[in-house]
Amino acid sequence: MNPSNVEAQLQLWPAQDGGAPESGYRPLPSIWEGDDAELIQRMVTFYPRRTPRLILDATVNTGRFWRNSGLPVIGIDLESSHRPSVVADNRQMPFADQAFDLVVYDPPHVPNQGKDRSKDFNTRFGLVFKSPAASGYNFSHLYPPFLEEAYRVLAPEGLVFAKIADYVHGHRFQWAHLEFVTAAAKAGFMPCDCIVKIRRGPIICPRWRNAHHARRQHCYWVVLRKSPKCE
Numbered sequence: 560m561n562p563s564n565v566e567a568q569l570q571l572w573p574a575q576d577g578g579a580p581e582s583g584y585r586p587l588p589s590i591w592e593g594d595d596a597e598l599i600q601r602m603v604t605f606y607p608r609r610t611p612r613l614i615l616d617a618t619v620n621t622g623r624f625w626r627n628s629g630l631p632v633i634g635i636d637l638e639s640s641h642r643p644s645v646v647a648d649n650r651q652m653p654f655a656d657q658a659f660d661l662v663v664y665d666p667p668h669v670p671n672q673g674k675d676r677s678k679d680f681n682t683r684f685g686l687v688f689k690s691p692a693a694s695g696y697n698f699s700h701l702y703p704p705f706l707e708e709a710y711r712v713l714a715p716e717g718l719v720f721a722k723i724a725d726y727v728h729g730h731r732f733q734w735a736h737l738e739f740v741t742a743a744a745k746a747g748f749m750p751c752d753c754i755v756k757i758r759r760g761p762i763i764c765p766r767w768r769n770a771h772h773a774r775r776q777h778c779y780w781v782v783l784r785k786s787p788k789c790e
């Protein structure tokens with residue numbers, strides 16, 4: 560399905576699921592083929608128990624998620640060149656306890672990549688970040704300190720929307736979304752939902768010769784709630 564059909568998919572969904580449209584049962588689809596910004600808009604109206612007063616994008620980059628959204632967003636990023644609202648580390652946030660109702664997190668996904676100068680992947684996807692052997696050549700060690708801070712700055716019933724991609728690196732499958740959900744539960748969150756986001760242009764490196772794993776064509780949007788219950 561192409562993105563222009565997403566709206567149609569959403570409208571059809573209650574009927575396909577067997578429920579009458581007027582029943583009030585209007586879930587989001589668990590597979591999303593549109594873009595992230597559109598999905599986030601849907602998630603913002605779907606999951607919160609009340610309209611978010613203030614949203615934190617903890618990895619804002621240039622803010623592609625929020626263009627023309629009209630939502631009250633503060634964006635932080637380590638890199639001042641992206642011109643975030645505040646240059647800050649999401650593992651040590653300069654915000655008061657319970658200041659936000661929603662935290663959005665889209666961390667660098669794949670460490671230690673060579674640079675592909677023909678694309679802007681390096682900055683857009685955070686591919687410039689490295690992870691040493693001591694951290695298992697992956698980014699899972701970034702999750703617990705971020706999650707502790709997210710828990711602190713969220714109001715009760717607040718939400719995290721996290722875009723997490725599994726990947727193959729260092730000759731092994733990196734189960735990033737499992738690491739993230741495990742760390743979230745340890746930080747006190749209730750992991751509540753998971754949407755599969757289809758990626759339109761997965762990166763393929765010309766240096767790769769033999770395929771040993773399925774090529775990732777999706778990532779996940781994981782939903783956490785600062786609450787003992789999801790519903």
Ligand SMILES: C[S@@+](CC[C@H](N)C(=O)[O-])C[C@H]1O[C@@H](n2cnc3c(N)ncnc32)[C@H](O)[C@@H]1O
Pocket residue numbers: 617618619620621622623624635636637638641647648649650665666667668682683684685
């Ligand atoms: C994958 S990009 C985010 C892309 C963004 N969601 C978008 O669509 O425009 C990850 C961003 O996180 C930032 N970042 C990485 N580690 C961070 C940290 N500890 N604290 C704050 N920002 C961080 C990077 O500089 C990069 O801009």
